[in-house]
Structures are given as C-alpha cells and as structure tokens.
Amino acid sequence: MIPAGLPFSPTPPSAQQPALLISNGTAEDLIGARLARLLRLPVRYSPLVGEGRAYAAVPGAVRVGRVLRLPSGGFPFGSLENLRADLKAGLVGESLGQWQDAVRGARGAGVVVVVGDAYALMVGTLAARRAGIPLIHVQPLLSAQYLEGLSVRGAMQELNALGANLPMPYELRLAAGAHAVFVRDAATARYYAARGVAARWAGSFAMDVLAAPERDLSRWTAGKPVLALIPGSREDHRQSLPLMLLAAARLPELAALVAWPHDWEAVSLPPGWTLDIQSETEALAVGGGVQLPVLRGAFGAIAHAADVAIGTAGTANEQLAGLGKPVVAFATSGPQFTMGFARRQGRLLGEALSVVEANPDALAAEIRALHHDGPRRARAALAGLTRIGPAGALGVIAEEVQRAAEG
Structure with a gap:
C-alpha cells in the first residue's frame, strides 16, 4: 500500500528530485529536520520511531509510511523489560512494514539520507539500493570515546549496548558502501578510517541543533x-x-x-x-x-x-x-x-x-x-x-x- 499523502507520480526531468530522510529517535529527528531545512530540495521523511514531530517545522515535507510507537521510546535493548514491551507492541511486524514504506519512499528520490544507528542504516541501504540512488549516513550516536577505559568486564556488562559503543562489522560494511559518512567527533572518524571507511567529522550534531535562547530568564x-x-x-x-x-x-x-x-x-x-x-x-x-x-x-x-x-x-x-x-x-x-x-x-x-x-x-x-x-x-x-x-x-x-x- 502506498503511504497516504506521498506523491509517487513520476518526477519531471526538469524538477528537483526529493531527498528521503530516514531517522530513528528524538535526537535523530531533530538533526534530520534541521538538515532538511538547509536543503534546496523537496523533502520526504521516514521516522522509524515515533511520529517525527521535529519535521513539522520543515516547509512542504511529506512523511513516508506508518508510525511506530514503542513503549521503550526507541530503546528496545535498553533492558529485557523494554524489549518485551516493544515486541508486544508489534515491533517486528511494524518494522518490516516500515522497510517496505522506505523502499517506496525512495522511488523518484535523488538521495537517501540516514540519520541514526546501524538499524536505520540497514533500512536506508535497502531503500537506496532498490532505487539506485546515493546514500549518505549521518551517525550521531557512536563515539570512539565510549571505548575509553572500557574493560573486558565492563564490556560484558554492557552487551545489550555493544552496538551502541562501537560500530559492528556489518555496520562498517554498510557504511563503506555509502556515498558519504559523517560521524560525531574526530576520534570516531579516525576509528572508521582505520577500518577502511572514509568517514568525515565536520562538527557536532548536538550543538548544531541546540536552540538559541528563546526568552529572557x-x-x-x-x-x-x-x-x-x-x-x-x-x-x-x-x-x-x-x-x-x-x-x-x-x-x-x-x-x-x-x-x-x-x-x-x-x-x-x-x-x-x-x-x-x-x-x-x-x-x-x-x-x-x-x-x-x-x-x-x-x-x-x-x-x-x-x-x-x-x-x-x-x-x-x-x-x-x-x-x-x-x-x-x-x-x-x-x-x-x-x-x-x-x-x-x-x-x-x-x-x-x-x-x-x-x-x-x-x-x-x-x-x-x-x-x-x-x-x-x-x-x-x-x-x-x-x-x-x-x-x-x-x-x-x-x-x-x-x-x-x-x-
């Protein structure tokens, strides 16, 4: 089923092809939305967790696909209780549906931009490959600094966060196939480079989305x-x-x-x-x-x-x-x-x-x-x-x- 409200008519040769932004979390949505506002392109967006409310501030942006509301708020592996609650809420079936939605959303687009972790990168890679268009990965979560002082015992205590502490081999393979990869700090760029991925650090995503003072206190x-x-x-x-x-x-x-x-x-x-x-x-x-x-x-x-x-x-x-x-x-x-x-x-x-x-x-x-x-x-x-x-x-x-x- 084609997601409601998404224009899937063929893009005229003279028209700008849209960018499809895929993000999976509150902070990731903020980064994606701020990036979208800087683009001189039509924007489609696919929030993999929640409604992606941050994109409401992007003029003309069109949401792709279904909304997945998770009891964990996007942290299914934060604890066993989180995982059980998310599975009960339909995590697996709805997630597979979102993959299909992302593939449809990439049709007629000119580029796929993933803002998020390895899971979001997997979804974005599938969509970009099916559409035959470039993929850009913005990885705001991993940092080589998470490994500082981490003992073997400490790593064993954080097995549920292993993929959040450092990129897994499959994430590095997917990232290596991207048109460009941007990471959150210089230490992480060096970590990727040592493993054959030409990642770039251009500044802090977190500071990019920090609002200016809204009022006098x-x-x-x-x-x-x-x-x-x-x-x-x-x-x-x-x-x-x-x-x-x-x-x-x-x-x-x-x-x-x-x-x-x-x-x-x-x-x-x-x-x-x-x-x-x-x-x-x-x-x-x-x-x-x-x-x-x-x-x-x-x-x-x-x-x-x-x-x-x-x-x-x-x-x-x-x-x-x-x-x-x-x-x-x-x-x-x-x-x-x-x-x-x-x-x-x-x-x-x-x-x-x-x-x-x-x-x-x-x-x-x-x-x-x-x-x-x-x-x-x-x-x-x-x-x-x-x-x-x-x-x-x-x-x-x-x-x-x-x-x-x-x-």
Whole structure:
C-alpha cells in the first residue's frame, strides 16, 4: 500500500528530485529536520520511531509510511523489560512494514539520507539500493570515546549496548558502501578510517541543533547562579523530576529552572508538592518551602544561562557539556538513563559529567561541591568543550546531500 499523502507520480526531468530522510529517535529527528531545512530540495521523511514531530517545522515535507510507537521510546535493548514491551507492541511486524514504506519512499528520490544507528542504516541501504540512488549516513550516536577505559568486564556488562559503543562489522560494511559518512567527533572518524571507511567529522550534531535562547530568564534568576534541571524527553522524567526538585529545594543559593519538554499533565512531583500553571509555557512547582519555575519551550535559554545542571537526558546532557556546563546525573529505572547508559555517557563526556546516587541529598551535595570548586568546574568545562566539539556539521552535510542529489 502506498503511504497516504506521498506523491509517487513520476518526477519531471526538469524538477528537483526529493531527498528521503530516514531517522530513528528524538535526537535523530531533530538533526534530520534541521538538515532538511538547509536543503534546496523537496523533502520526504521516514521516522522509524515515533511520529517525527521535529519535521513539522520543515516547509512542504511529506512523511513516508506508518508510525511506530514503542513503549521503550526507541530503546528496545535498553533492558529485557523494554524489549518485551516493544515486541508486544508489534515491533517486528511494524518494522518490516516500515522497510517496505522506505523502499517506496525512495522511488523518484535523488538521495537517501540516514540519520541514526546501524538499524536505520540497514533500512536506508535497502531503500537506496532498490532505487539506485546515493546514500549518505549521518551517525550521531557512536563515539570512539565510549571505548575509553572500557574493560573486558565492563564490556560484558554492557552487551545489550555493544552496538551502541562501537560500530559492528556489518555496520562498517554498510557504511563503506555509502556515498558519504559523517560521524560525531574526530576520534570516531579516525576509528572508521582505520577500518577502511572514509568517514568525515565536520562538527557536532548536538550543538548544531541546540536552540538559541528563546526568552529572557532574568525575572526567575534574580542574579543568582543558575541550576538547570533537565529531566529529558524520555519517560525517565517520571522518576527523575521529583528527585531533581527535592535536590533544588536544598540549594537556595542557586536559581533552579526546569526545562520541560512535555505537557503539564505529565509533570510528576514529590509527595505534597503542587503545580501552579501560569500559562502554556510557565508553571511553578511548589513545595519544600520553594517555588521552582517549570518552563516549556525554553531549553535553549536555560542551557545557555546555566552554571551547572542536573540531567537525565541523552543529547541535552551533551549539549550542556558542549557549552562548558558541568552536568550531574543519576541512573533511573529507564527506559533510557539506566546505569549502563550513565556509565556510557560518563565515558563520552569525561569530567564534564559526574554520576551520583539517585537521592536528593547526594545530588545537592555534588552540585554544591561543583559550585564551590572553581578548578574542578574549569576542568569539567574544558572536557565538555573538547569532547563534544563546536557546531557546524549540518551545513557541510547539506552541501554534500545537495551534490549527491544533483549528481
């Protein structure tokens, strides 16, 4: 069945052939959508996890195929429970259907762009080969830095994340057949090159999609140092936000701000706390003798204003670190920010990330220690800046996509 709304009439010779973007995750959708807005081409997009809402901001973009909503939020191998829930939700059958949708979506296109992991690359390779068009792979997940200090025992403890720590042989083979491959840092480009894949590093994808400050926060901060609370876009927030609020209540010397990406109905509060909704974008978490702002649509402003952060997020933690802001984290029961994920992110970010116990006292103590230790903050800032790197990749990639489509 042809996906509804997708134009499959033959492309006139004089018309521009569209780019098909395949992405599989929230961060990957953000990167794909930002890339799409830089292209001088019609855009089709195939989000393999969720609805791909980030693409709604791309004028004229057309979604290809069905929507796959997973209980794990795209982390089926994060735990056995995640995998069971996703299988029950139809992971296998719906995924096979998405492969067929991607093949159809590549018909009449000029280039396939994959933003994601080995699975997305497999889908994109199939679609590009069937259509006989170039494939460009943007790999924002793997980093050779995940291997730093990883012992054999540690690797055995993270078997479920093996393909997230380093590229598997089959991913390298698929990448070797791509027109171009872009990776997230210079260390990973060197890792690929040593294995015969001419991958390029042109800048940080995470920093490319970091929003500029959306609003003035001065009425919330009153000149105090800012503590950013980043519960993340995954369901981990239900466990992590209450702990963050309790920790912030113990730190009156800091102005705590919650960057909230969900609806107000999703806010989870500590026992006895209440949520005072001020508007569509502002609310107050009230309890423990404090009123803490919870702000929607303000992540860029909060990230840039922050002096330090508590985060249980993937890309958002990396963006804070990339701005030179130390991040304190703690493991949740999932689906994303499990202890294994926290260990991996710690290897990626080095001194920019510290992981403590999941209790308010430990969080508050770590934040206070960072706040009063200037040399440690400086080391954390340097680690984040150097390990994440500057923005600038997507402009380079857009030009490569343009050339591949036109060639």
